[in-house]
Amino acid sequence: MWWRSSFLVLPLLLGGLLSGCSDDDDNDAAFQLQLLHYADVDGGGTAALENVEAFSALVDHFRGGMPEHTVLVSSGDNYIPGPIFQASADDRVGAVTGASGVGRGEIAMANALGVQVSAVGNHELDAGTEAFAGIIAPDGDYPGAQFPYLSGNLDFSSDANLEDLVTADAAAAGDGAGRLAASAVVTVDGERIGFVGASTPTLASITSTGDIGIAPVGFDGSGEALDALAQVIQEDVDVLRDAGIDKIILLAHMQQIQVERALAPRLCGVDVIIAGGSNTLLADGDDILRAGDTAADFYPLEYTAACDEAPVLVVNTDGDFTYLGRLMLEFDDQGRIITDALDPSMNGAWAATEDTVNRLGAEPIPGVMAVSDALRNVLVEKDGNVQGHTDVYLDGRRATVRTRESNLGDLTADANLWYADQLDTGEAPVISLKNGGGIRADIGRIVAPPGSTDASEVEYLPPAGNDYGKPDGGISQLDMETSLAFNNGLVTLTVTAGELWDILEHAVAAAGPDATPGSFPQVAGLRFEFDTSRTARTGGDDNQGAATTGERIRTLEVVDDSGAVTDTVVENGSLVGDANRTFRLVTLNFLADCAADGGDCGDGYPYNNLTAAEYRSLEDPAYTGNDPGLSDFATAGTEQDALGEYLQAFHGDAASAYDVSMEVNERILNVTCWVSLDCIPHDKAPLFHAREWLSIVADDPTQD
Secondary structure: OOOOOHHHHHHHHHHHHHOOOOOOHHHOOOEEEEEEEEOOOOOOOHHHHHHHHHHHHHHHHHHHHOHHHEEEEEOOOOOOOOHHHHHOOOHHHHHHHOOOOOOHHHHHHHHHHOOOEEEOOOHHHOOOHHHHHHHHOOEOOEOOOOOOEEOOOEEHHHOOOOHHHEOOOOEEHHHHOOOEEOEEEEEEOOEEEEEEEEEOOOHHHHOOOOOOEEOOOOOOOOHHHHHHHHHHHHHHHHHHHHOOOOOEEEEEEOOOHHHHHHHHHHOOOOOEEEEEOOOOOEOOOOOOOOOOOOOOEOOOEEEEOOOOOOEEEEEOOOOOOOEEEEEEEEEOOOOOEOHHHOOOOOOEEEEOOHHHHHHHOOOOOHHHHHHHHHHHHHHHHHHOOEEEEEOOOEOOOHHHHOOOOOHHHHHHHHHHHHHHHHHOOOOOOOEEEEEHHHOOOOEOEEEOOOOOOOHHHOEEEOOOOOOOOOOOOEEEHHHHHHHOOOOOEEEEEEEEHHHHHHHHHHHOOOOOOOOOOOOOEEEEOEEEEEOOOOOOOEOOOEOOOOOEOOOOEEEEEEEOOOOOEEEEEEEOOEEOOOOOOEEEEEEEHHHHOHHHHOOOOHHHOOOEOOOOOOOEEOOOHHHHOOOOOOOOOOOOOEHHHHHHHHHHHHOOOHHHOEOOOOOOOOOEEEHHHHHHOOOOOHHHHHHOOHHHHHHHHHHOOOOO
16 A cells, blocks of 8 residues: 555554653663654745635644643644634634634634744744734634744844743743743653744844844854854753753744755764754655645755764655654663664654645644634635636745746736836836745645646646636635735835845845745846856845955846847856946835835845835835726735736726746746756747857856
8 A cells, every 4th residue: 555554554653663762761672752843834825724624634643642642732823824824814704713813713713723832933023023923922712833833043022022031941842832032841741842932033134124233244144154053953952961961952934944054063962953944844664645746855954963963854844734744763871862763654744735634643732723724714715816827826825936037926916017017107118127035825726636646647737617706717815815815015215226136146146056035136127147157145134245246247238118128247257337226126115115125125135225226116106196097906016906906907807818838938037047957947948049158158158
């Protein structure tokens, strides 16, 4: 049978494995821990609700097999601003959670799942520190988070909204429910298991951190920065070690799993690092993955500690309750993991699907179902409010929008450009740029034959119709609120040719193998080529004030609606023409409010110190009066309204449905990928004219 043998042998194993357990810290040979974990419930739409009941059944099943030896943890991003987040403010959800309020439904589901500790993710702070406090702290009949949030490199005491929630480090997790600390302890069958939390030091550039102190300062991912981060984390680990705890797990929400990988050999005394924020699916050969999914690497990844060569494991799963991570651990009498006991038939990514649940004979947790049903009842109303039509799958997957051009990225960038032209009665913008990290989900469905693991059999289809008034191919209010969950405001500003070049250098600076940076751009009115093998821009959000000037942008052209080039800004890696000529640009307020107030720029974009920005917020009443009025569910001047208005104007019915393929590759070309043909569709490569190839050869004559 194709399902795991452990379905049948688990009851037999438990008797033998548990017989070696002991309450005596001095005699804990072969102590076993079942570590269940997840992260990144940050799709924002119905996907999490569609998965959570099956996910809860897996949690209940595995916990039920060995309740005294199981811990369930989250490595952060337990919610994200978006439809589910907002639905929790509805009284119908409040009747289940105890009191209505944004984000509370998602915390109520975590409570019902039995989460015992969580790291602080970036999305926990997206609505600001006051909202974070209101979501995790008790409030009348609302119990708040029934687990502590952990992050040792964040100083919550400096923020007025959070200072009263700070509690003692290394205390019992149950005593820290709804509070903030660096570490906590969960006692499992008499053994103390220490948990330390850490959040990405880039937090200030990707979310709303208020007055939270963040360490280390100036983190840039370099070896020195990683050493500094490891030192900060080590201090919290040492507090637990000094208390006699020899089994320590780090909940690290670092956004890029390369950081967790790099931390593993830099730390001493950490047994397991549970990654978060990257949605990286790790799996072993026994894992049955969901249709269309492939593992990025093996589960678990194995390293050795900095001080004593003890084993250190790194694990992660994909988000939105798609998988439950399960790590069965045995520890020797020194508190070290016995790696020979790691069993792929038990460990790995367990798909939260109906088939898996049926094979196990598992049942969902009733408390989880009650919350998810209440949220779903609110959300279905939005799915019947159709705004436009598409004949194609709109690719908003993280691995696409953060690494290459996306048809959904093109669509929303086009919408922003057209919409800004309607509202801004001054000089019309000719360029649209947004960060791929602002696109949170696809619009469509991924289908594969039952039981298939062949990627060639996977179909990417437009949205399906439903009983709520949504036709096949319909793009609903819910689709848009899910995909553009942050609903950023739009702003227009003026940039010079030199400033535009620097902005694009930053946009591709973090691109590279296995990287999915949120700063990667999606554009309209531009076409550019970049080369990740060349020097990346580093340091600072001051325009043309980089510590290292980037050399990745090889060609940068401004184009009109037909794709015809109207201005060449960069050719063969050099600026063309007057560096001070200007272009009007529309972008997101998250990225560019700094151009008006001098604060930190979102995702580190260099919009500070522009020569003459002429910043305009399209949410200002001076501009919202020009709103076309074709779509009215979102606030005027925002990206959701821009997309709704654009769809109604150009793709409002099935006859005018959007039809740009998900394999589009016309605006953004990764030269490195093009040369090797390893990360763009092969059938697209010949479409690029000879000039691109000749420029590559001119720059690097060694190319074949």
